[in-house]
Amino acid sequence: MKIFYKITFSTLIFLSTYIYSELRIEITGGTNEPIRVAMVPLEWTINTVPSLYLHEVVKKDLESFGEFSVLSPEDMLSYPTLEGEVSYRDWRLLKVDYLIIGSVLESEVIGEVKIAYSILDVSRQKNIHKALISGSIKSLKRIGHNISDRIYQKINGIPGIFSTRIAYVDKPVSGDDSYNLRITDIDGDGDSSLFLSNQPILSPDWSSDGKQLAYVSFEEGTSRIYIQELSTGNRRALKHERGINSSPSWSPDGNYLAAVLSKGGNPDIYLYNLRNNTWKQLTDHYGIDTEPDWSPNGKSLIFTSNRSGSPQIYEINASTMRIKRRTFEGTYNARARYLPDGKSIIYVHRRKGIFHIALHKLKTGRISILTDTFLDESPSVSPNGNVIIYATKDRNTGADVLAGVSINGKTKFILPSASGGAREPAWSPILDKY
Amino acid sequence: MQNLFAGFFVSALIHVGIVLSLSNVFSIDLLDFNNDYSQPIPAYLIFEKPNLVSKKKVKTIIKKDTVVSISKTDLSEIVLKADQEILVLEDMINTPAILGEKEINASQQDRILFFSSLIEDQIQEVWKKPIASQELSVELMISLVPTGEILDVNIKRSSGNDAFDRSALIAVAKVNKFENLAMPAQLFNNNFRQFTLVFKPN
Numbered sequence: 001m002k003i004f005y006k007i008t009f010s011t012l013i014f015l016s017t018y019i020y021s022e023l024r025i026e027i028t029g030g031t032n033e034p035i036r037v038a039m040v041p042l043e044w045t046i047n048t049v050p051s052l053y054l055h056e057v058v059k060k061d062l063e064s065f066g067e068f069s070v071l072s073p074e075d076m077l078s079y080p081t082l083e084g085e086v087s088y089r090d091w092r093l094l095k096v097d098y099l100i101i102g103s104v105l106e107s108e109v110i111g112e113v114k115i116a117y118s119i120l121d122v123s124r125q126k127n128i129h130k131a132l133i134s135g136s137i138k139s140l141k142r143i144g145h146n147i148s149d150r151i152y153q154k155i156n157g158i159p160g161i162f163s164t165r166i167a168y169v170d171k172p173v174s175g176d177d178s179y180n181l182r183i184t185d186i187d188g189d190g191d192s193s194l195f196l197s198n199q200p201i202l203s204p205d206w207s208s209d210g211k212q213l214a215y216v217s218f219e220e221g222t223s224r225i226y227i228q229e230l231s232t233g234n235r236r237a238l239k240h241e242r243g244i245n246s247s248p249s250w251s252p253d254g255n256y257l258a259a260v261l262s263k264g265g266n267p268d269i270y271l272y273n274l275r276n277n278t279w280k281q282l283t284d285h286y287g288i289d290t291e292p293d294w295s296p297n298g299k300s301l302i303f304t305s306n307r308s309g310s311p312q313i314y315e316i317n318a319s320t321m322r323i324k325r326r327t328f329e330g331t332y333n334a335r336a337r338y339l340p341d342g343k344s345i346i347y348v349h350r351r352k353g354i355f356h357i358a359l360h361k362l363k364t365g366r367i368s369i370l371t372d373t374f375l376d377e378s379p380s381v382s383p384n385g386n387v388i389i390y391a392t393k394d395r396n397t398g399a400d401v402l403a404g405v406s407i408n409g410k411t412k413f414i415l416p417s418a419s420g421g422a423r424e425p426a427w428s429p430i431l432d433k434y
Numbered sequence: 435m436q437n438l439f440a441g442f443f444v445s446a447l448i449h450v451g452i453v454l455s456l457s458n459v460f461s462i463d464l465l466d467f468n469n470d471y472s473q474p475i476p477a478y479l480i481f482e483k484p485n486l487v488s489k490k491k492v493k494t495i496i497k498k499d500t501v502v503s504i505s506k507t508d509l510s511e512i513v514l515k516a517d518q519e520i521l522v523l524e525d526m527i528n529t530p531a532i533l534g535e536k537e538i539n540a541s542q543q544d545r546i547l548f549f550s551s552l553i554e555d556q557i558q559e560v561w562k563k564p565i566a567s568q569e570l571s572v573e574l575m576i577s578l579v580p581t582g583e584i585l586d587v588n589i590k591r592s593s594g595n596d597a598f599d600r601s602a603l604i605a606v607a608k609v610n611k612f613e614n615l616a617m618p619a620q621l622f623n624n625n626f627r628q629f630t631l632v633f634k635p636n
Contacts, residue, residue, distance in 0.1 A: 023629035024573075025550045028636045030561035030605070067565060097562065097604065121600065123607040128600065157566030157597030341568075386565055 035155060037062060038071035038096045043081040043103035046113060048137060054104070054115070057144030060187070061162040062151065065387055066411035071096060083118060083127060091122045098122065098155060113137045117147065119154055129154045141189065158384045161186065165428045166380075166389060167194070167204040167213055168402060171421035181215060183230070188415060195228060195235070203378075204426045207250045213426075214248040214257055225259055225272075239277050248272075249292050249301075258282070258292040258301055269303050269316070283316060283323070291335050296342045302326065304334040304347075313347055313360075327360065329367060335378055339407075340385040346370070348377055357390050359407065370409045380427045389415065389425045545617065546625050553612055553631075561605035563635055564597045571634035572599050574606060578629075580622050582615035590630060602633040 039055040055073065062068040073079070077090040081103050091099050102117025112134050119129040131150065135143040145162040152160030170180035179201045184191035195201065199218035206213060214227050225238040225248045238245070243262035250257055257272040261279065269282040269292045283289045287307035294301055302315045310331040316323045327333040332350035339345065349358035349369065357371045357379045370388065379390040389404045394414070402415040402422045415422075572593040577586040587606050592599050615626065 023546065023550065023625045024632055025553055025629060026632045026634055027554060027557050027561060027602075027605075028634055029558050030563040030635070031559060033562060035562050035564075121604060123604045153597075155597055156564045157595045 034067055034069045035098070036069050036071065036094075036096050037098045037100065037151070037155070038076060038091065038094065039100040040076065040079050040081065040102075041073050042101075042115065042117065045103055046106050050104075050140070051138075052140050052144070054140065054144045054147065055100075057141055058100070058148045058151065061145060061148035061160075064162075064187070064413070065406050067156065067406075083120065086120060088122055088125045096122050098128075098151075100151065107134055109134070111136055111138070113140075113143075115143060115147070119151060145185075158386065159430055161382045161384050161387065161427075161430070163431055164383060165190075165431065166402070166415070166425050167206065167428070168391075168425045169201045169204065169423045171400060171423050173399075173421045177421075181213075184415075186415070194230070194233070203247050203424060205248050205250055206426055206428045207254055208252050208429055209254060210429045210431045214250060216246050216248065225257070227257075238272055239279065241279060247291050249294055251294050252296060252298040258294060260290045260292070269301065282318075282321070289314075293337050295338050296340055302336045302338065302345060304336065313345065326362065328365075333358075337379060337381050339381055340383060346379050346381060346388055348379065357388060357405065368409065370405045370407070371403070371412075373403060376403075378424050380425050382427050383429045389427055391423045391425060542621070545621055549615060549617060549621075549626060552614055556609050556612055557605050557631065560608040561633070562601060564595075564601050566595050567598055567601075567635045570595055570598045571632060572602050574602055574631045574633070576606065576629055576631050578612065578615070578622075578626055580615075580619070582612035584610060584612070593633075598633075602631070605633075606631070 039058050041053060041055045044050055059070040059072070062070050071094060075094065077094065078085075078087060080086045080101050082101070086099065086101065099120040099122055100117060101120065102115060105114040105116060107114045113136075114132060114134045116132045117130075118127050120126065121128050129150070133143065133146065135146070142163070148162040149160030152158075152162070165183050165185055167181065167183045170182050172178060178196050178198045180193050181195040181201050181204060182191055182193050194213065195215075195217075197217055197219045199221075201218075202216040202223075204213050204215040211231065212227055212229050214225060216223050217226050218224075222240075223245050224240050225245050226235050227238070228235045238248075238257065238259075241261045241263040244267055245259065245261055246267075247260045248257045249259070251271075255274055257274065259270055259272055260267045261270045262268075264281070264284070266286055267288045267290050268284055269289050271280045271282055272278070273280065282292075282301070283303070283305075285305065285307050287305055289303055289305045289307075292301045292303040299319070300315055300317050302313055304311050305314050306312075307314075308325070311334045312325060313327040313333050313336045314323050315326050326336075326345070327347070327349075330350055332348070332355075334348050336345045336347035343363065344359055344361050346357055346359050348355050349367070350356075351369065355376050356369045356373075357376050359368045359370055360366070371390070371392070373392045373395070376390050376392045379388050381388055386407050387404055388407065389402055392401060392403045393399070394401045400421050400423055402425050404413045404415060405411070415425075570593040572589065573591040575586075575588045575590040576584060579585050584606060587603060589599060589603075615622075617626070
């Protein structure tokens with residue numbers, strides 16, 4: 001029997017020389033042209049006058065990070081609403097890759113509308129996604145963002161972020177103003193205040209379910225970490241320790257907060273157990289350890305430490321407590337954040353006296369500078385890992401603004417913000433599951 | 435004793451296999467058409483006119499090629515028309531002796547590389563990589579007809595990401611027909627009639 005197996009095995013090896021010789025052609029590069037999408041204005045079948053046009057919301061969303069070019073209705077040759085009415089040849093002539101068609105329909109629920117739409121693959125003449133979604137007629141914009149998210153996911157293979165939000169601290173510009181913790185949609189809409197104080201507010205961080213925010217407030221004269229529930233506005237303070245209490249970061253499972261305490265004489269990283277409200281020390285060094293961030297799988301944390309003499313990024317394994325230095329280039333690397341895949345980190349990197357946001361691949365150690373502004377600080381990554389938002393100074397006015405850059409460094413934008421003192425942005429997780 | 439014998443047998447089989455495949459015994463790409471001659475030569479001609487070539491060589495060719503079935507009346511006509519081609523056929527069977535095998539294999543490899551790069555270029559021109567393409571790769575099985583037209587596309591190994599797989603399928607659909615793939619039939623049949631396209635961004 002053994003011999004039989006051996007012979008079979010050797011015959012397989014023998015045959016594999018033939019199978020291997022089959023031709024394989026590898027494609028490593030593609031065109032840099034953006035993916036071209038056309039969304040036909042949805043057929044409006046209800047009596048109410050539309051407050052806004054969904055195709056306009058979707059166009060603005062999809063074009064915001066430079067990944068898509070969206071055809072305007074004026075440039076279309078026809079306006080189909082059903083798959084049967086689509087003349088694929090027309091859309092191929094317009095060099096459209098994906099076509100979106102559909103209608104807005106009456107819903108049985110008063111005050112609601114239903115939207116039926118399809119995403120068509122023009123080159124293969126295939127319907128790749130069909131959906132029926134409903135929502136309040138008053139929140140058409142939200143529905144639009146939701147449709148954008150789905151289109152983005154279907155075409156790009158990663159979640160869309162058009163329904164996500166950004167928390168930030170609005171710093172007083174003049175003496176009478178107060179510190180204001182605010183939350184806004186990423187297009188600058190729906191900007192609202194969560195907490196006001198005449199003392200500093202720092203480092204907001206979202207819980208992974210997107211329902212709570214942790215931050216540092218000096219309202220009692222000293223730094224203290226608070227957790228606030230977004231739906232009710234209820235706040236609770238973590239157990240206060242002597243000295244600095246700062247830089248909260250939620251664990252992915254929501255059970256712990258990593259934070260910085262200086263009760264041991266110098267700042268170290270501690271873990272706060274939210275179930276039994278106890279602190280546990282994670283790092284112990286006479287240097288400063290600060291700004292922790294959890295890896296997406298919850299197994300390690302990165303933090304800034306000056307233990308080598310200058311601020312550098314270190315990674316600690318949460319179970320073995322082994323610490324590894326991650327940055328070696330330059331004399332200032334701080335405020336690191338993981339990307340959602342856990343394979344790269346971003347941080348503030350000083351090069352030639354200027355602070356930039358850098359992307360660092362952990363495996364290869366390769367660094368790329370993403371921003372060309374100056375005084376860039378506190379970067380925060382979008383939940384799909386494709387965009388980074390950070391605080392910087394407007395070049396012309398010198399005002400504090402929130403700026404964004406895509407992870408490939410190609411698209412840059414300034415977030416529209418009501419006043420000129422926006423600091424410390426924190427990008428929410430994906431909020432609308434779809 | 436029995437175990438040793440088995441081991442010896444397996445090793446001998448592998449070694450013989452390696453030696454034979456290295457010495458190109460299994461290769462049937464002995465034909466080296468000269469640049470101006472790109473029309474495929476029908477295999478049945480060899481079968482009908484065995485007196486023109488030595489028997490041994492005919493046998494190997496028939497074995498590897500698909501013999502096209504054809505009615506007898508048609509045959510006689512074709513045979514008449516193809517007298518000229520038979521001369522070339524003779525030529526081509528004699529080539530190995532003149533050129534030497536190494537040289538032929540080199541030029542064969544060059545041609546495969548040349549046509550592969552044509553295919554690569556045409557795909558790259560239209561492939562729009564989706565954002566989710568880091569560390570993903572998808573393998574497509576492509577079937578062509580000699581004109582370069584794509585007959586069939588199948589996913590041989592998925593990347594696990596629908597959007598990424600789809601982007602590759604769309605690129606192939608956009609190409610629809612590969613241009614400038616005119617090549618000897620043998621080269622086409624052995625390499626390009628069916629091949630694997632790997633989409634793997636770096």
